[in-house]
Amino acid sequence: MFCKHCGKEIDDKAIVCPHCGVQVAKLPSQESKTNVLAIIGFIFSFFIPIVGLICSIIGRKNAAECGGNGHGLATAGLVISILWMVLGVLLVIIVSCAAAAL
Ligand SMILES: [Zn+2]
Known part of the structure; x- marks a missing residue:
């Protein structure tokens, strides 16, 4: 996938973008169970x-x-x-x- 913030390609499972440090996915604990x-x-x-x-x-x-x-x-x-x-x-x-x- 691509980071919504900086647009660089990042790992699909990434939670935080390694390029700009913006959170791109919910943390497992934040998921509504x-x-x-x-x-x-x-x-x-x-x-x-x-x-x-x-x-x-x-x-x-x-x-x-x-x-x-x-x-x-x-x-x-x-x-x-x-x-x-x-x-x-x-x-x-x-x-x-x-x-x-x-
Ligand atoms: Zn980014």
Whole structure:
């Protein structure tokens, strides 16, 4: 490829142009990675809240490394997981109260 700044031919894999020192490609760490755990956490939060909760917590931490990718999704997964677990606990309490009343 050719440097966008000075126009000289440089290596295709070059990140910084050796002629003028201008950055021509993104550094590997700057690439936006897909936050897989945030996606998994979000999906699981609907079916298996405890798995969704754990994946969402890790996904939220990973979001920083992924350039903020999946932060909102992981937060949503976290909230949904907690809501389902609260609902589950409430349901157990209601059912056990109802069973005791009988
Ligand atoms: Zn250059």
